[in-house]
Amino acid sequence: MIGAGPYGLAASTHLTERGVEHRTFGTPMGGWFEHMPKGMFLKSTARDSSIGSPHPKMGIGDWCAVAGIDPYDKDGGETPIPVDEFVSYGRWFQQNEVPEVEEEQVRAVTRVGSGFEVELGSGERIGTRTVIVAIGTAPYAYVPPELKTGPASGCDGRISHSADHPDLSVFAGQDVAVLGRGQSALETAVLLHEAGASVHLLVRSPGLIWGGPPPPPPEELTLLEKLKAPPSQLGNGWTHLFITRYTGAYRYLPDRMRLRGVQNILGPFGAWWLKLRFDGIDVRLSTRVSGAEPHGDGVRLDLLGSEGARSQLDVDHVIAATGYRVDVRSLGLLSDELASSVKTIAGSPRLSAGFETSVPGLFFSGLASAATFGPMMRFVCGSEFAGPRAARGVAARLRAA
Numbered sequence: 213m214i215g216a217g218p219y220g221l222a223a224s225t226h227l228t229e230r231g232v233e234h235r236t237f238g239t240p241m242g243g244w245f246e247h248m249p250k251g252m253f254l255k256s257t258a259r260d261s262s263i264g265s266p267h268p269k270m271g272i273g274d275w276c277a278v279a280g281i282d283p284y285d286k287d288g289g290e291t292p293i294p295v296d297e298f299v300s301y302g303r304w305f306q307q308n309e310v311p312e313v314e315e316e317q318v319r320a321v322t323r324v325g326s327g328f329e330v331e332l333g334s335g336e337r338i339g340t341r342t343v344i345v346a347i348g349t350a351p352y353a354y355v356p357p358e359l360k361t362g363p364a365s366g367c368d369g370r371i372s373h374s375a376d377h378p379d380l381s382v383f384a385g386q387d388v389a390v391l392g393r394g395q396s397a398l399e400t401a402v403l404l405h406e407a408g409a410s411v412h413l414l415v416r417s418p419g420l421i422w423g424g425p426p427p428p429p430p431e432e433l434t435l436l437e438k439l440k441a442p443p444s445q446l447g448n449g450w451t452h453l454f455i456t457r458y459t460g461a462y463r464y465l466p467d468r469m470r471l472r473g474v475q476n477i478l479g480p481f482g483a484w485w486l487k488l489r490f491d492g493i494d495v496r497l498s499t500r501v502s503g504a505e506p507h508g509d510g511v512r513l514d515l516l517g518s519e520g521a522r523s524q525l526d527v528d529h530v531i532a533a534t535g536y537r538v539d540v541r542s543l544g545l546l547s548d549e550l551a552s553s554v555k556t557i558a559g560s561p562r563l564s565a566g567f568e569t570s571v572p573g574l575f576f577s578g579l580a581s582a583a584t585f586g587p588m589m590r591f592v593c594g595s596e597f598a599g600p601r602a603a604r605g606v607a608a609r610l611r612a613a
């Protein structure tokens with residue numbers, strides 16, 4: 213098991229439950245404290261932020277009871293979950309469910325015969341018949357080419373991705389441009405401003421979208437309300453119900469429809485509570501960055517407005533909060549031979565019902581499985597679906613071998 217975030221931990225505890233001998237590598241909850249900023253809050257609620265386990269009482273509410281803190285959904289309300297508390301929940305989950313995690317990086321996976329060789333950062337090489345790759349989002353961080361190539365390639369260290377910043381307070385007193393309009397871009401902008409940076413938010417679309425407060429709990433909805441917008445784990449509505457309740461069926465939709473769903477359902481929007489703090493930021497809508505070049509100690513950005521108006525913006529630093537794109541071929545973790553053998557859909561591995569790729573014994577979980585199983589795999593709560601199925605897939609492969 214490569215990865216000790218929610219998806220790796222969920223699959224690992226399900227493997228143990230099935231009696232499958234395995235080793236788990238990664239930094240427990242590393243994706244959350246190495247690649248997300250201090251001071252961040254989760255957009256998902258207590259209802260949809262638990263890690264999948266075969267055992268009862270391992271949800272985030274159970275951790276609150278053990279840790280002696282008020283539940284985030286006390287009295288039907290909703291308090292946003294601070295990232296450091298979510299990390300504590302994840303580590304508590306790991307210590308109880310997957311205590312054997314080895315804090316090692318996996319450097320390479322190569323095919324050897326009908327199995328694999330896994331090379332660790334320590335230099336140790338392990339032979340195994342099955343591998344699950346659950347490495348999270350950060351390895352798939354996407355920076356648009358206009359910020360990477362041409363003159364922009366000379367801006368080393370001055371252009372980064374939002375996943376590069378566990379601490380935004382280092383930008384206090386600086387001029388920073390943030391690109392994007394999703395929760396990550398909006399929260400990065402707010403945290404930078406609160407830390408004392410001057411922030412320019414550059415958004416291609418003509419407006420920002422903000423979510424509303426969470427709907428009342430299902431027991432408080434009338435029958436008519438439930439029929440109009442049935443409650444689900446990720447919000448109310450028939451689409452939400454389909455992606456959360458019939459996640460296994462999502463795989464049977466045509467490719468184009470699946471990919472569109474992954475992009476558009478629960479697409480980029482800011483949480484209602486973040487809007488209350490969204491102040492003092494220079495927001496430039498309908499603005500596309502067409503190029504970047506070094507300028508003094510900072511960066512000069514070329515901007516293109518809605519009616520073709522060109523302008524320039526000089527800043528100390530640029531943060532691309534431009535999301536994540538799975539591309540198995542350019543991951544660097546799998547040998548070229550192995551990566552090119554994996555059948556893909558728009559860069560993501562095509563997976564079986566048991567999360568197995570077209571290479572027998574090689575499994576992917578987490579974000580990389582969203583192109584197969586839908587938007588649910590972009591959220592922590594998807595680990596409840598993925599964990600048992602990936603474990604079952606591995607067990608089936610081992611039996612067949």
Ligand SMILES: Cc1cc2nc3c(=O)[nH]c(=O)nc-3n(C[C@H](O)[C@H](O)[C@H](O)COP(=O)(O)OP(=O)(O)OC[C@H]3O[C@@H](n4cnc5c(N)ncnc54)[C@H](O)[C@@H]3O)c2cc1C
Pocket residue numbers: 214215216217218219220221237238239240241242243244248253254255256260261316317318319346347348349350351396545577578579589590591592593
């Ligand atoms: C800014 C931001 C905010 C988010 N907010 C929410 C939210 O509010 N709610 C929600 O449901 N989802 C949220 N998400 C999505 C969330 O990150 C995923 O749902 C979840 O973390 C995926 O879990 P994971 O186990 O796949 O990955 P991660 O939690 O990222 O864990 C990755 C694991 O892989 C390990 N790893 C990586 N590479 C290697 C390697 N080569 N060798 C060994 N180990 C390796 C890491 O150490 C880590 O243990 C957010 C994502 C981002 C980027």
